Amino acid sequence: MRAARTLAASGLPACWGRVYAAMRDRPALRRAVVHTGGSLDRMPRAYRWGTAAALAAFPAAFFAATGRGPRRATPEQTRSGLRRLRSVPGYGQVLRATTALALYGALDGGAP
Amino acid sequence: MTRLGRAPRPAAEVDCDALVVGSGAGGSVAALELARAGRSVTVLEEGPRVGTRELAEADPAASMRRLYRNAGATAVFGTPTIAFGEACAVGGTTVVNGGLLWAPPDAVLHRWAARSGYGGNGPAAVAARFDEVRTRLGMTVQGHGDGNRDSRLLAEAAESLGWRWQHPQRAVRGCLHRNQCATGCPTGAKQSTALTYLPQAEAEGARIVPGTRAVRIGHRGRRVRSVEAVEAATGRRVRYRPRTVFLAAGPIGTPVLLRRSGIHTRTAGRRIELHLNLRTIARFPDTVDAARGTMFTAQVHEHSGLGVLVMPSNLTPGGLGAALASRDPRQVDALLAAQDRLAVFTTQVRMQGPAGIVSAVGGSPLLRHGMTRADHHMLRLAFRRTARLLFAAGAVELLPPTGSAGPLRSAADAEAYCARVRPGDWELVSVHATSGCPMARPERGGVCDEAGRVHGWSGLHLCDASVLPGAPGVSPQGTIMSFAHGIVGRHLEAR
Numbered sequence A: 001m002r003a004a005r006t007l008a009a010s011g012l013p014a015c016w017g018r019v020y021a022a023m024r025d026r027p028a029l030r031r032a033v034v035h036t037g038g039s040l041d042r043m044p045r046a047y048r049w050g051t052a053a054a055l056a057a058f059p060a061a062f063f064a065a066t067g068r069g070p071r072r073a074t075p076e077q078t079r080s081g082l083r084r085l086r087s088v089p090g091y092g093q094v095l096r097a098t099t100a101l102a103l104y105g106a107l108d109g110g111a112p
Numbered sequence B: 001m002t003r004l005g006r007a008p009r010p011a012a013e014v015d016c017d018a019l020v021v022g023s024g025a026g027g028s029v030a031a032l033e034l035a036r037a038g039r040s041v042t043v044l045e046e047g048p049r050v051g052t053r054e055l056a057e058a059d060p061a062a063s064m065r066r067l068y069r070n071a072g073a074t075a076v077f078g079t080p081t082i083a084f085g086e087a088c089a090v091g092g093t094t095v096v097n098g099g100l101l102w103a104p105p106d107a108v109l110h111r112w113a114a115r116s117g118y119g120g121n122g123p124a125a126v127a128a129r130f131d132e133v134r135t136r137l138g139m140t141v142q143g144h145g146d147g148n149r150d151s152r153l154l155a156e157a158a159e160s161l162g163w164r165w166q167h168p169q170r171a172v173r174g175c176l177h178r179n180q181c182a183t184g185c186p187t188g189a190k191q192s193t194a195l196t197y198l199p200q201a202e203a204e205g206a207r208i209v210p211g212t213r214a215v216r217i218g219h220r221g222r223r224v225r226s227v228e229a230v231e232a233a234t235g236r237r238v239r240y241r242p243r244t245v246f247l248a249a250g251p252i253g254t255p256v257l258l259r260r261s262g263i264h265t266r267t268a269g270r271r272i273e274l275h276l277n278l279r280t281i282a283r284f285p286d287t288v289d290a291a292r293g294t295m296f297t298a299q300v301h302e303h304s305g306l307g308v309l310v311m312p313s314n315l316t317p318g319g320l321g322a323a324l325a326s327r328d329p330r331q332v333d334a335l336l337a338a339q340d341r342l343a344v345f346t347t348q349v350r351m352q353g354p355a356g357i358v359s360a361v362g363g364s365p366l367l368r369h370g371m372t373r374a375d376h377h378m379l380r381l382a383f384r385r386t387a388r389l390l391f392a393a394g395a396v397e398l399l400p401p402t403g404s405a406g407p408l409r410s411a412a413d414a415e416a417y418c419a420r421v422r423p424g425d426w427e428l429v430s431v432h433a434t435s436g437c438p439m440a441r442p443e444r445g446g447v448c449d450e451a452g453r454v455h456g457w458s459g460l461h462l463c464d465a466s467v468l469p470g471a472p473g474v475s476p477q478g479t480i481m482s483f484a485h486g487i488v489g490r491h492l493e494a495r
Helices: A002-010 A012-019 A026-041 A045-056 A058-066 A075-086 A091-108 B025-036 B052-057 B060-067 B106-116 B123-137 B149-161 B197-203 B250-260 B317-323 B329-337 B373-392 B411-420 B477-494
Strands: B012-021 B041-044 B074-077 B082-084 B207-209 B212-220 B223-231 B237-247 B273-283 B308-312 B342-350 B355-361 B364-369 B397-399 B428-434 B460-462
Touching: A002 A012, A002 A026, A002 A045, A012 A026, A012 A075, A012 A091, A026 A045, A026 A091, A026 B060, A045 A058, A045 A091, A045 B364, A058 A075, A075 A091, A075 B329, A091 B060, A091 B317, B012 B025, B025 B041, B025 B197, B025 B237, B025 B477, B041 B197, B041 B212, B041 B237, B082 B273, B106 B123, B123 B477, B149 B308, B149 B342, B149 B373, B197 B207, B212 B237, B212 B250, B237 B250, B250 B355, B250 B364, B250 B428, B273 B317, B273 B373, B308 B373, B317 B329, B317 B342, B342 B373, B373 B397, B373 B411, B460 B477
Parallel strands: B012 B041, B012 B237, B041 B207, B074 B364, B082 B428, B237 B460
Antiparallel strands: B074 B082, B212 B223, B223 B237, B273 B342, B273 B397, B273 B428, B308 B342, B355 B364
């Protein structure tokens, strides 16, 4: 569950919970984090390192995009920040992949 | 070449007659046929052994993490990055596929014979082997059940356009339409090799060892002497000393293991062929309830000559959410709220530009593809045809496989989308890879001969999707198993 901790520390799940109805309630967000973290833990080491680095950079990247931290932004700022970051080559792919895992986990996952 | 990992000295040694590495479609056939012939067979499988009860009790997300390599998200880098999914479990991808069972088309077999320089896998020979597979797996033609309205709409649209469609041929017995094919059948209806070939092989004396990863093939000169493996649970290293090795570690795993072992390092895994899946989300004016029913019950074959097939996907809330992940959260919310009117359709396209293992990063293979201009053209053509079909099916809105593209509401919208889409815009998935170690004469880039024997080496056979000379254009399980029967049959005849 190392990746789940990295993910939680990045503030990205707080953003998901703010803007996606599917992850708004606590159990759903928990399922999202468990599945995303569990999936990342099964990735090859190099991919895990790359993703961990991208997640560690998320607070700074989000701040650069919105002027607010990921835990303090409004829903509109969060949507705008995620939209900008999705368009950054490379970073956008990591964001899309983790969000896809999160939505899958929230909607098709069981109780953690 | 970059070395693909290193293995320290093994701690235990096991003698056996035949060692099968991998337990998917190819490895299962090898295990059964060798055991039936009286050989002492050991099967190494990297993934876990998961029974029907466990599949029924697990949620789909947990099964996705447990049953798929890299949790189902192996990246094939290039423009665009393609998500590749394959299983890592006893039974291999037959545990998580749709159970589709097609014989390879005759035209494909003729093309492969011309390409490979081998003529022993012609239509008549393969048809006989496919018959055996079909009988053993209890193949049926999957009609519409109570659900699967998305399939009915697709079939009706195909008929209205005069296009060919078929009910799928599947390896199922008494499908209960639980819509969980992709995360393991919870009822045991799907006849994966974990429920068929492998238990039959065990009854004939084969030993299946799950949770054990083969890391290197040991050889002296050009004779294979051993396979070094690691048990996942304990980290213990074991050296197997077989007389013959049947390598069936999958389209990526087999070439990786060969190259890591210094065998055919210049050819193995250099040219892997893929089927690409375009996912189109269609919104209908009334309820479709696409989550009700089995994976799909209709497949449009009108453009199969071009390597293009169109079929519904099994829709789950999570699968839909994941497919929408690159879109704005408000759009995701709106679509998930309207999911009873949505269906997801897959357009399968045979890719011409090859993928390959270019290197290793941290001991794991790095995959890269070279999608060509012709592939991009074919994807656009395939999407145009899909859009025409889905509008004929009554769809009022299509979301194309490009996160930045808005909804398409007419054929003109679809045409405009095709005119502006760039290669890097496609969101592509692949679950079929073949040909990394093709069966062809050495001067034609082949790694093995018609009997699966690795050119220039003894004691080593290849027996999985990697030996196919190309992508078959249809779901490959039937082709892989038919070829595997041929490979093992030739081996046994030669002894």
